[in-house]
Amino acid sequence: MEAYSANHPYYPQDVExxxxxxxxxxxxxxxxxxxxxxxIILGASLVLARRIRPRIQVFEQLTLCWFVLCxxxxxxxxxxxxxxxxxxxxxxSLFAQLWxxxxxxxxxxxxxDPFMLxxxxxxxxxxxxxxxxxxxxxxxxxxxxxxxQIVMCVGHLYGVALYYGTCYFExxxxxxxxxxxxxxxxxxxxxxxxxxxxVVPSLLLVQxxxxxxxxxxxxxxxxxxxxxxxxxxxxEPKKER
Amino acid sequence: MEAYSANHPYYPQDVExxxxxxxxxxxxxxxxxxxxxxxIILGASLVLARRIRPRIQVFEQLTLCWFVLCxxxxxxxxxxxxxxxxxxxxxxSLFAQLWxxxxxxxxxxxxxDPFMLxxxxxxxxxxxxxxxxxxxxxxxxxxxxxxxQIVMCVGHLYGVALYYGTCYFExxxxxxxxxxxxxxxxxxxxxxxxxxxxVVPSLLLVQxxxxxxxxxxxxxxxxxxxxxxxxxxxxEPKKER
Numbered sequence: 445m446e447a448y449s450a451n452h453p454y455y456p457q458d459v460e461x462x463x464x465x466x467x468x469x470x471x472x473x474x475x476x477x478x479x480x481x482x483x484i485i486l487g488a489s490l491v492l493a494r495r496i497r498p499r500i501q502v503f504e505q506l507t508l509c510w511f512v513l514c515x516x517x518x519x520x521x522x523x524x525x526x527x528x529x530x531x532x533x534x535x536x537s538l539f540a541q542l543w544x545x546x547x548x549x550x551x552x553x554x555x556x557d558p559f560m561l562x563x564x565x566x567x568x569x570x571x572x573x574x575x576x577x578x579x580x581x582x583x584x585x586x587x588x589x590x591x592x593q594i595v596m597c598v599g600h601l602y603g604v605a606l607y608y609g610t611c612y613f614e615x616x617x618x619x620x621x622x623x624x625x626x627x628x629x630x631x632x633x634x635x636x637x638x639x640x641x642x643v644v645p646s647l648l649l650v651q652x653x654x655x656x657x658x659x660x661x662x663x664x665x666x667x668x669x670x671x672x673x674x675x676x677x678x679x680e681p682k683k684e685r
Numbered sequence: 686m687e688a689y690s691a692n693h694p695y696y697p698q699d700v701e702x703x704x705x706x707x708x709x710x711x712x713x714x715x716x717x718x719x720x721x722x723x724x725i726i727l728g729a730s731l732v733l734a735r736r737i738r739p740r741i742q743v744f745e746q747l748t749l750c751w752f753v754l755c756x757x758x759x760x761x762x763x764x765x766x767x768x769x770x771x772x773x774x775x776x777x778s779l780f781a782q783l784w785x786x787x788x789x790x791x792x793x794x795x796x797x798d799p800f801m802l803x804x805x806x807x808x809x810x811x812x813x814x815x816x817x818x819x820x821x822x823x824x825x826x827x828x829x830x831x832x833x834q835i836v837m838c839v840g841h842l843y844g845v846a847l848y849y850g851t852c853y854f855e856x857x858x859x860x861x862x863x864x865x866x867x868x869x870x871x872x873x874x875x876x877x878x879x880x881x882x883x884v885v886p887s888l889l890l891v892q893x894x895x896x897x898x899x900x901x902x903x904x905x906x907x908x909x910x911x912x913x914x915x916x917x918x919x920x921e922p923k924k925e926r
Binding site: 558594661663 | 828832836855902911
């Protein structure tokens with residue numbers, strides 16, 4: 445490991461991190477375990493979904509994978525952070541070592557930053573269960589999925605905007621960077637790893653709003669046809685809303 | 686005005702605020718102007734809405750007032766903050782004086798706090814125009830309002846949760862309070878003035894989700910009736926989705 449001037453490798457270099465101990469496991473091992481857990485969870489979800497709803501479309505399978513992935517990350521990986529943030533710097537569990545590695549790109553995860561605790565707390569207790577609820581609706585073919593999907597996508601987009609935004613403004617106005625400057629940490633960990641939460645929720649938000657609006661219009665069309673038919677036959681269908 | 690130990694009345698007392706000058710107008714005058722502007726905008730919106738859609742329901746008129754109020758506050762009052770935050774402490778315009786008064790309950794508004802700039806930037810450029818779009822949909826009877834209403838309510842709820850939450854965590858972990866301790870500032874300005882953004886979006890979110898889900902189910906009912914009719918007559922209606 446590279447030698448650092450402070451007693452820890454995080455930025456800003458003068459940030460205080462008590463009881464820090466470097467990771468003991470190689471990164472490849474950590475990523476191998478993490479990737480395997482995710483692959484097993486996604487694989488099991490897909491098998492279950494196809495058994496419950498054999499005609500589930502490919503796009504819906506991909507959407508399911510997204511919400512299951514988010515549900516796992518929010519409830520368990522980020523849940524671990526929220527429950528153990530104070531002990532992270534010295535801990536050597538799988539999740540703690542992964543957080544210490546990621547925190548090289550954002551030290552707020554290792555300093556109990558109030559904004560991070562707040563946004564992650566909401567993520568764990570609201571967004572995590574919501575992602576799982578959406579996945580369940582999706583497998584069951586329940587249309588409640590669409591309004592819930594809109595809710596979740598706004599949550600993800602707002603969250604990632606604030607995540608990137610607070611860093612930008614803090615750097616711009618106070619010159620503080622929470623990320624190590626190396627390409628790997630800034631561009632790969634910080635910028636790229638969070639970018640799917642810009643792209644996917646944008647697509648799913650548009651799909652959710654469009655599907656919802658389509659149904660409202662289709663319902664209005666059907667209602668006006670039925671009203672005209674009712675007029676022809678001298679009866680009037682009950683107004684639905 | 687009360688005498689303060691620092692050269693400004695804000696908390697925490699050691700926070701640095703350059704070029705601060707106390708408000709020159711009495712609070713009653715500031716509130717009178719602000720209240721009048723809001724009353725004129727809401728009154729004009731209601732008159733216009735009733736002219737365009739004479740049968741608009743009372744609940745929808747109240748919802749309209751909410752989104753017009755939010756649209757005005759986000760685009761103009763908070764827009765003023767985003768554009769002029771650096772000059773606020775020394776400025777004596779109506780909006781600057783109102784912000785200086787409000788900042789007694791949250792000094793982050795007078796210190797160019799990165800989180801505040803970030804969340805207010807999103808509020809001004811995304812949520813403000815969205816509130817106005819929802820108000821327009823509402824007056825026109827366009828059902829696009831419902832998915833947009835869900836989006837906006839999540840935005841408001843997430844925003845206010847982070848607004849309260851960051852303060853709570855900063856006080857809890859670092860002992861910093863951004864609010865003066867007096868009842869007026871903490872409980873009236875900080876706690877109460879923001880509380881409508883907990884209550885109203887919660888109600889409108891539930892209404893939005895419920896209405897959307899109802900329409901999906903009603904559409905499904907109508908579709909299955911039509912499919913059965915089609916079977917009886919030996920034709921099958923085209924599948925909508």
